[in-house]
Amino acid sequence: MGKNDFLTPKAIANRIKAKGLQKLRWYCQMCQKQCRDENGFKCHCMSESHQRQMQVFGQNPHRIIDGYSDEFESAFLEHMKRSHRFSRVAATVVYNEYIADRHHIHMNSTQWLTLTEFVKYLGRTGKCKVEETPKGWFITYIDRDSETLFKEKLKNKRIRADIADEEKQEREIRRQIERAEQSVLAVSSDSSRVSENSEALGLQKSESSGKIAFALGGLKPVGKEKGESSKVVFEEVELDKSEKKGKGGGGKSALDALMEEQEKAKERSNRKDYWLCEGIVVKVMSKALASRGYYKQKGVVVKVIDKFVGEIELIENKHVLRVDQEELETVIPQIGGLVRIVNGAYRGMNARLLGVNTDIFCAKVQIEKGIYDGRVLPAVEYEDICKVSQ
16 A cells, blocks of 8 residues: 555545645635645645646636635625524624635635625625624625515505504594584584574463463463463473583583593504614613713614614714613704604604603604694603604
């Protein structure tokens, strides 16, 4: 058996050494050969096979480099899609997981010299969301898969359907209120006709006895012996009149009670534990971030994750943070500024700030656009409204 045969100790040792990852600068992508040291790489570069590959490379270098770059990018994004599809992860972690495959496309054969340049490229092309932090570069995969887009479209369709159902319900409530108002007007008109008829009753004096008698239409005056029955009729007419007036007066209170009950039902259905939404300005109140200078910094909510966590882009330095809503606070703009109602009966609607009451920590706002356009809400709590980013 020869010195370098397959089962010799030397050959086994060489295979064990070649099993793991070696240094990147001693790898030849054209020949797909990994050298263990500088001397081995130098000998490989002087070999005839490498010289032939370099002649092929010299004929069209840009095409070959672009091909390796595309393969590296597609394999890197495929690994992110499988392993970190919905998470924010450090770029170095993803790269170390990617190069664990010994036969991967190495970065020294692509157009990017460093991992930082590659990460910036992913951010510029919109394939990943890139964030620079004190701990390094973090990336988030942007899923543009057709199935994901289809699910997102279905979700938006359901949201629009819910909004349409709510508007339909509001229109039905308005029609009920209008019918109730019409019934109140009808009752009041009936009571007014009854009062006119009672006034049309002629009061006549009896010449013989001097007592009051009634003449209904063309009837003859009643005599003395009919006086008691006339008195009873008068009392019944007055009783009917008072009952109808009572019904008409109670109609308004019933209408107010109906509207109040509808407002309470709307408040119960729209009052949620979460209030974050995209496009509002919030203040970071996390004491844990005070050491980094983020305490009481204002930022814009660019994304909401799982309803309770928001991605905040700070206004001052454009840093992006992920903060729970418990460590955020709503921002109240100046009088006349635009706010969004983030919780309560009119959740999700934009309004104009008309004034604030510091004694009860409430604000007066007027809704803009929508089916409630122009409605004034006299007392909305500070926690239920937030400034809208312009």
